[in-house]
């Protein structure tokens with residue numbers, strides 16, 4: 001009897017590509033479009049090899065015209081296709097936001113539920129490599145603030161695949177934000193967890209279900225994306241000091257798994273939120289508000305570790321000072337456990 | 339064209355190339371053995387303009403410090419040709435406190451009030467601010483003009499078309515420059531642009547459009563001469579497209595696997611070609627060429643020395659300069 005190998009170690013990028021390829025295989029209405037998604041294979045490797053397999057009718061390089069091609073994705077989606085559209089860096093949404101939040105996200109509502117927009121808008125987020133203020137943002141809080149689109153943010157290759165599959169199959173517009181530092185790219189500093197076990201068959205990770213990625217009794221770290229990996233590193237270190245950290249990976253902002261947050265913080269009684277987006281008016285405030293509204297009793301005041309409302313600076317010293325890196329996460333946990 | 343003008347154009351081009359060769363060396367030096375874009379003396383993305391020197395040299399020859407230039411994510415050639423202080427430019431690229439933006443901006447975000455220079459990492463988004471600079475100059479009656487630069491890929495962006503229309507409508511003193519290097523990262527012009535030449539698009543907005551072929555610095559100089567005079571004298575905007583060359587990758591580290599004509603690229607380098615022409619025309623000789631190159635390298639060495647010996651920014655100041 002032969003055994004079927006069901007898990008292999010893939011990078012975040014390869015996991016995304018595998019999900020897209022399997023859905024393209026399964027469903028002829030899935031197409032991929034965006035800047036440099038063809039021969040280049042996506043600047044962050046999110047479409048590598050798709051052109052060779054599926055050809056230029058289904059993998060379309062676009063002009064640098066985000067308003068036009070994201071809007072095109074919307075129109076195609078309303079007519080029964082399932083476009084996966086790449087906006088190269090999330091920071092570029094400024095040139096095409098109207099199509100995203102006034103059209104993609106509102107058509108279903110405005111049509112009284114009669115028109116569906118089943119598209120995925122995937123885009124790269126995050127800093128840490130001195131790419132400056134226009135190429136290093138996360139901005140997921142902005143999309144989550146505006147109603148009508150699901151917002152998913154994987155933190156590891158297995159989720160990158162399962163969330164992409166779920167996003168493509170979803171009948172709603174889904175913004176899929178992948179962190180450059182988790183793609184396992186040859187030209188980025190190695191993040192050991194940007195490579196991980198990924199099942200070979202197609203599967204969905206349910207959108208809207210958080211994951212307890214490390215169980216602990218003393219403090220809950222609520223986080224997402226690359227910060228999950230930073231938090232896990234810190235948790236392992238602190239375990240040696242006798243601090244038992246629980247790490248909750250949100251996986252999506254919309255829907256937000258508020259029950260999972262409440263359950264975890266209810267158990268530990270202490271909360272640290274780690275968010276690579278700007279601090280004010282964003283995800284971190286939403287988490288704290290959820291805990292407060294649900295009346296969870298806390299043993300100490302919650303602490304937020306986010307970008308302190310400053311554009312991401314270029315110089316490495318300055319960028320490291322504003323990002324939620326391990327040093328700041330460690331200090332925050334120490335503070336709440338007193 | 340006068341010998342002096344020709345020699346000056348050459349000198350500007352050589353100055354730009356010397357600067358970028360030095361940046362290139364430092365950029366790659368400490369990213370080995372394992373390539374890590376965030377590591378080393380110069381971290382982050384690096385878009386060098388090698389091959390596109392004729393555009394900046396030819397246009398900026400007609401400008402002075404009063405005039406504004408809004409450049410792209412590939413800004414060094416225009417920055418240098420427009421007279422930016424090399425020390426401050428280098429220091430910004432090295433992320434130092436003495437840089438143009440105190441290390442906050444980086445190579446795609448250069449802002450220099452001395453030369454009214456700015457640039458944007460977001461495609462085509464340098465065009466609209468140029469309109470405002472032009473409007474301000476017009477109201478102030480200084481005679482200054484604004485020059486806005488994009489690549490041919492960016493000319494498919496809404497901001498490009500909106501800006502041409504508004505500049506034409508309000509008769510603003512702007513010169514629009516398109517650098518057609520055939521490629522927008524991996525996407526060739528033929529796959530992105532519905533017309534052969536962006537100069538044709540000017541007609542849609544009722545303004546003159548000129549295309550300069552063959553990366554010819556003197557052709558750029560002549561076209562810009564006319565456009566700048568038109569703008570300064572109240573004649574309104576012009577669009578100039580130059581067929582130029584991206585000699586290196588889109589960014590450093592780009593293997594350009596998508597690029598079929600790669601083998602022919604080095605032979606199309608505009609600097610040796612122009613140099614030979616000037617020597618043949620007895621504008622320069624070998625000795626003079628060597629002298630100009632050496633001077634350019636010296637200026638660059640001094641700038642890099644300044645940058646590398648400057649302090650890195652103090653992390654405790656990371657949240658400064660969000661508000662005035």
Ligand SMILES: Cc1ncc(C[n+]2csc(CCOP(=O)(O)OP(=O)(O)O)c2C)c(N)n1
Nearest residue numbers: 092412459460461489490491492521522523
């Ligand atoms: C709005 C926006 N979309 C996409 C990008 C990513 N991007 C950066 S440079 C580039 C190609 C630009 O091509 P072109 O305008 O021809 O200029 P070149 O790089 O060839 O000088 C792209 C797509 C961006 N910076 N901004």
